[in-house]
Amino acid sequence: MQRVDVSAVNRAGAVLADPDQWALFVDIDGTLLGVAPTPDAVTVPAGLVPLLEAVVRGLGGAAAILTGRRVADADRLFAPLELIASGVHGTELRADRGGAVAVLAKPIPPSVIQAMNNIASIASGILVEQKGCGVAVHYRNAPLARQALESEMAAIVAASSYELVLRQGRKVLEAVPRGYSKGTALTALASRPPFKGRRPVMVGDDVGDESAFLAAERLGGLALRVAGEHFDCGTADFDGVHSVRAWLEALARRMAMQYATRGQSSRTG
Ligand SMILES: [Mg+2]
Numbered sequence: 552m553q554r555v556d557v558s559a560v561n562r563a564g565a566v567l568a569d570p571d572q573w574a575l576f577v578d579i580d581g582t583l584l585g586v587a588p589t590p591d592a593v594t595v596p597a598g599l600v601p602l603l604e605a606v607v608r609g610l611g612g613a614a615a616i617l618t619g620r621r622v623a624d625a626d627r628l629f630a631p632l633e634l635i636a637s638g639v640h641g642t643e644l645r646a647d648r649g650g651a652v653a654v655l656a657k658p659i660p661p662s663v664i665q666a667m668n669n670i671a672s673i674a675s676g677i678l679v680e681q682k683g684c685g686v687a688v689h690y691r692n693a694p695l696a697r698q699a700l701e702s703e704m705a706a707i708v709a710a711s712s713y714e715l716v717l718r719q720g721r722k723v724l725e726a727v728p729r730g731y732s733k734g735t736a737l738t739a740l741a742s743r744p745p746f747k748g749r750r751p752v753m754v755g756d757d758v759g760d761e762s763a764f765l766a767a768e769r770l771g772g773l774a775l776r777v778a779g780e781h782f783d784c785g786t787a788d789f790d791g792v793h794s795v796r797a798w799l800e801a802l803a804r805r806m807a808m809q810y811a812t813r814g815q816s817s818r819t820g
C-alpha cells in the first residue's frame with residue numbers, strides 16, 4: 552500500500568480529505584471522553600453516541616474502539632451501540648458489531664489481585680480495579696504514592712508465575728498479560744473486513760496508545776495524538792478532547808455530503 556503524503560501540520564485533515572480510504576481506531580479516556588477522578592465518574596457528552604454511530608456508518612463500519620477498559624464498560628458508556636472494540640489493552644476483542652467478546656488471555660490469578668488489593672493501603676485514595684485479564688491501580692487521588700506503588704507492583708509482577716507486564720497510564724499502573732497491546736488489536740482487526748484495504752488511523756492520548764500508533768504507521772496509516780498529561784500541544788495533533796470531537800463532527804459531515812452527492816449523481820447519471 553502506498554504511504555500517504557501528509558504534512559505533520561495537518562495529518563488529521565488528510566483523513567477528512569478522503570474518508571473512504573481510512574479505518575478509524577480510537578481510544579476512550581482522554582480522547583473521546585475527558586478524564587475524571589475515577590473511571591466510573593466520566594461523563595458522556597450529549598450527542599457523542601449518535602456522532603459515533605454516524606462516523607461508523609460513514610466509514611462502512613471500519614471504526615473500532617481500542618481501550619484499556621473492558622469492552623462491557625465501553626458498551627455501558629456508549630449504549631445502545633456495541634461497537635467493534637478491543638478492551639483491557641488487547642486482551643478482549645469483539646471483532647463484529649454486536650458480536651460476542653472473545654477473551655484472548657487468561658484471567659489475572661487471584662493471588663495477584665489479592666496482592667494488589669493489599670498495596671492499596673499504601674495511601675488513601677488508591678483505587679484497585681479488577682478487569683478480568685488485567686488489574687489496574689489508580690492513584691489520581693493519591694499522586695504522592697506513585698513511586699511506592701510502582702515498586703510494589705513491579706515486585707508482585709516479578710514474583711508471579713503468570714507472565715505479566717506492568718503498564719503505565721494517566722495516573723494508573725496496570726498489570727496485564729505479556730504479548731497483548733492495543734497494537735496487537737489494531738493489527739488483528741486491520742487484516743479483516745471491514746478494515747482490510749483501508750489505511751488505519753489511530754487516535755489516542757496516552758502511553759498505552761503508542762503500540763497502536765506504531766502498528767498503524769507500519770500499515771501505512773497515521774497516528775494522531777491528543778494533548779493532555781502525556782503529549783503536549785506542541786507535538787499533538789489535537790489540543791484536547793474537544794478538538795477530537797470537532798474533527799469527528801467534520802468527518803461525519805464530510806461523509807454525509809459525499810453520500811448525498813453520490814446518491815444525486817447515481818440518480819442523474
Ligand atoms: Mg486514553
